[in-house]
Amino acid sequence: MKSNALWLRAQIIRAIRDFFWERGFLEVETPLLIPANAPEEHINPFITLPCWQLQTSPEICMKRLLCTGHQRIFQISHCWRSDERGSRHLSEFTMLEWYRAGCDYLDLMADCEGLLQHVASVCLPGNPVYRRKSREIDPFQSWRRISVQEAFLRFGQVDVWDCLQKGLYEEILTAQVEPGLAEFSEPVILMDYPSKLAALARLKPDQNILAERFELYMGGLELANGFSELNNPVEQRRRFEEANRLRLEKCIAPLPMPEPFLRELSDMPPSAGIALGVDRLVMLAAGADTIDQVVAFTPEEL
Amino acid sequence: MYTVADLKKGLKITLDGDPYLVVAFDFVKPGKGQALYRTKMRNMINGTLLDRTYRSGETFESANLEERQMEYLYKEGSHYTFMDQQTYEQVVMEEETMGDAKYFLLENCKVDVMLFGEKAIGIALPNFVNLRVTETEQWAKGDTSGNDSKPATVETGYVLRVPPFIEEGELIVIDTRNGEYSTRVKG
Numbered sequence: 001m002k003s004n005a006l007w008l009r010a011q012i013i014r015a016i017r018d019f020f021w022e023r024g025f026l027e028v029e030t031p032l033l034i035p036a037n038a039p040e041e042h043i044n045p046f047i048t049l050p051c052w053q054l055q056t057s058p059e060i061c062m063k064r065l066l067c068t069g070h071q072r073i074f075q076i077s078h079c080w081r082s083d084e085r086g087s088r089h090l091s092e093f094t095m096l097e098w099y100r101a102g103c104d105y106l107d108l109m110a111d112c113e114g115l116l117q118h119v120a121s122v123c124l125p126g127n128p129v130y131r132r133k134s135r136e137i138d139p140f141q142s143w144r145r146i147s148v149q150e151a152f153l154r155f156g157q158v159d160v161w162d163c164l165q166k167g168l169y170e171e172i173l174t175a176q177v178e179p180g181l182a183e184f185s186e187p188v189i190l191m192d193y194p195s196k197l198a199a200l201a202r203l204k205p206d207q208n209i210l211a212e213r214f215e216l217y218m219g220g221l222e223l224a225n226g227f228s229e230l231n232n233p234v235e236q237r238r239r240f241e242e243a244n245r246l247r248l249e250k251c252i253a254p255l256p257m258p259e260p261f262l263r264e265l266s267d268m269p270p271s272a273g274i275a276l277g278v279d280r281l282v283m284l285a286a287g288a289d290t291i292d293q294v295v296a297f298t299p300e301e302l
Numbered sequence: 303m304y305t306v307a308d309l310k311k312g313l314k315i316t317l318d319g320d321p322y323l324v325v326a327f328d329f330v331k332p333g334k335g336q337a338l339y340r341t342k343m344r345n346m347i348n349g350t351l352l353d354r355t356y357r358s359g360e361t362f363e364s365a366n367l368e369e370r371q372m373e374y375l376y377k378e379g380s381h382y383t384f385m386d387q388q389t390y391e392q393v394v395m396e397e398e399t400m401g402d403a404k405y406f407l408l409e410n411c412k413v414d415v416m417l418f419g420e421k422a423i424g425i426a427l428p429n430f431v432n433l434r435v436t437e438t439e440q441w442a443k444g445d446t447s448g449n450d451s452k453p454a455t456v457e458t459g460y461v462l463r464v465p466p467f468i469e470e471g472e473l474i475v476i477d478t479r480n481g482e483y484s485t486r487v488k489g
Contacts, residue, residue: 040334041336042331042334042335042336042337043334083307083337083358084329084331084337085329086328086329086330086331087328087329088330089329089331169335169336170330170331170332170335170336170338171338171355173332173335174330174332174338178332197334197335199334215333222332222333225333225334250359
């Protein structure tokens, strides 16, 4: 019954807040309606008024707060992505993001472990495990870390660079790698993405074909995406322009540049930030098959 | 013409010249990657299932389907002939395409025929049809065997389970959606 899922949802959001408050994070609220999101090849914002869009993620504004000296911030807010609807997607969804100055993606992995253990013990007392398709995922087991290349070789028997070149990356990832990750009964960190799959992440200093980016999977469900932040404005502008060039190639409208963000980016200390889908966390806690089961209303019901 | 954004359960499209019905659909989009549209489709002529994955930007032809009320005229060999009573146009459907619907059709009965271009690919039956029982065993009064149903054959050759009190020559109502006995036509 849906009211159970809504209770669980409320408890999870409260547990998330407690977790970050106890660790000295500042809870922030940034505007949902903004002039420009980070231009990405495959993310389409809702354009509302001329020159204004709904946020696809609070990242631009939150990183600007890091530029002004905030050290640890978190936010739970709604995000909108046009044309995304499926059993795991809603065009309007709830996102948790947190950012830490002076840290990198390895610190975020540790945060994820602490957060998911905290949420499970508070919201799922008695049996603190997550569930996906009748499989239990125990956040208290030691977490598995696997690089993107290792995962493609192991579950797809293919080289990820080869897949990228042939345009098969998404197909192999969803048809072979994710089902492979679903077999583990512990959370999995898929890490070190090819640099072209990281629009805003810092490259690995010793291996610049890889970016310091990871995704957290539980039961094969993608739950969070985190990375060490790129803070070089020249490189960041180049990547945004590349995203717009790829959009134009496919006849999709290019997106405006977030100019104030690019202007201030050089003031951002080395930092790391991560986005976690709250609806999906509720799905995992409730053992729900679809995102429809954990929201008060789907767009079709409105 | 449809785009991937139109894909949903129940959509009918043309693929390689055949009409397909989308029976399952999901949108997948791995972390900041390109969206994929996974579909399972049923061929509306031969019933085979097909899995296809599409990407944004791909388009589909809609299936040129039309439903017309027609009268069932007669069967010849494995062909069933229907006629549009307004235009007197006739179409023929193969027994194989008819499936179980053939058991619920009587001559001169009016049904909705699904046309794909010129080709008849299915019929929509009324939910209930009345058919006469042509063969069934006599119910022995005082039968204590505990059987609460017995086999009966109706005029189309269809065999189903009916309650023991049904006799040969009686008219019964059959639910075409599950093929089961519904009630007896009184009078």
